[in-house]
Amino acid sequence: MPLRRPRWRHPGLQPGWIDRPHQTLALGELVLESGEAIRDFEISYVVHGTRAPADDNVILVLTAIGSTHHRLDFLIGPGRPLDPARHFIICADAIGNGLSTSPSNSQTQPDLSFPRFSIRDMVASQYKLLDALGVGRLASIVGASMGGMQALQWGVSHPDRMRSLVALVPMARTRSWSVAMNEVARRVLRADPGFPSGPYGAGFETWAALTRVITNREPGALEDIAPAAIPRLVERTIEAARSLASDPLDWIYQSWAYDAHDVGATPGFAGDTTAALRSIRAPTLLLVPDLDLYNPVEDAIEAAGFIPDATLVRLGGNAGHAVAADGSPQLDEIRGAIGDFLNARAGQP
Numbered sequence: 001m002p003l004r005r006p007r008w009r010h011p012g013l014q015p016g017w018i019d020r021p022h023q024t025l026a027l028g029e030l031v032l033e034s035g036e037a038i039r040d041f042e043i044s045y046v047v048h049g050t051r052a053p054a055d056d057n058v059i060l061v062l063t064a065i066g067s068t069h070h071r072l073d074f075l076i077g078p079g080r081p082l083d084p085a086r087h088f089i090i091c092a093d094a095i096g097n098g099l100s101t102s103p104s105n106s107q108t109q110p111d112l113s114f115p116r117f118s119i120r121d122m123v124a125s126q127y128k129l130l131d132a133l134g135v136g137r138l139a140s141i142v143g144a145s146m147g148g149m150q151a152l153q154w155g156v157s158h159p160d161r162m163r164s165l166v167a168l169v170p171m172a173r174t175r176s177w178s179v180a181m182n183e184v185a186r187r188v189l190r191a192d193p194g195f196p197s198g199p200y201g202a203g204f205e206t207w208a209a210l211t212r213v214i215t216n217r218e219p220g221a222l223e224d225i226a227p228a229a230i231p232r233l234v235e236r237t238i239e240a241a242r243s244l245a246s247d248p249l250d251w252i253y254q255s256w257a258y259d260a261h262d263v264g265a266t267p268g269f270a271g272d273t274t275a276a277l278r279s280i281r282a283p284t285l286l287l288v289p290d291l292d293l294y295n296p297v298e299d300a301i302e303a304a305g306f307i308p309d310a311t312l313v314r315l316g317g318n319a320g321h322a323v324a325a326d327g328s329p330q331l332d333e334i335r336g337a338i339g340d341f342l343n344a345r346a347g348q349p
Contacts, residue, residue, distance in 0.1 A: 006105035008098040008247035017070045020046040036115035039108045044099035045092045049084030061091040062143035062150045066246040074326040081338040094122045096253045104247035119261045144168035144324040155280035156263045165284040168324035171299040173262040173273045182255040189248045196249045208241035215294040220318025277306035285341045287313045294321040
């Protein structure tokens, strides 16, 4: 049987992205917490910098829903918080992002035959990657949005594996509002005649507009744009999504993992989110905007109250969920807060 051609290909290098060789690690059968398994699983990743002789400078960077290892490139570089001259940075692609094994590229479980997975399954795949690379304790784990949710899960599942955690616009337990946003987006995609394997038309366009113009921003972000210019803004957003957005079915699968997430569901905590958060031993930095129409900030605020050593940074402005993305007007503030946090813990055991 001929090999199935992946539907989604990594887009060309964009402004602000860092060009690094893509690497993959074959992990064989990845058994999921549901009892199902992803066959012939491969995890995709890139690395920046050099491992220190003491092996104490490794930072794991995690991806958001529908994004790739480039998601936090704005934090990487000389003089930035994740400086390749000081750190060895591993940026891992999450299950279902189109680079690691996903519904859109699986040869043996394509499209809707792909098993559903969880954020804890993403963490399990990353744990296997680190073991294969011979990485022990991490200097830090950094993620934004779903990446921040994975970071907090790491802190609960493997509390002694890292010296610190950095979670931007995260949730420890997915709120009903976020589930509603994802469900509306899924219904839009499922209504497209191209569902599930494409090609997509109007459903894709509506999904792109919803997720990139509405849930990713907040009302104040559009105050300086004339009402007459909004249709063109939406049109440009859709045009960009055509070349950059993840495969819609891959996004749907990741959104199911997003919806189901609760660190309290980690084995040993019997659904007690508070107890799970209190078990995190690593100093944790959480950064949130004033208003987030995708991940309500109340969750991170609540989580910071339960994590024993937590620092909560409230970011000003009106960028909304996109405050933690390249192009955010708060980038200098974010870089400064993360840099200060990591520097203060650089020498800690």
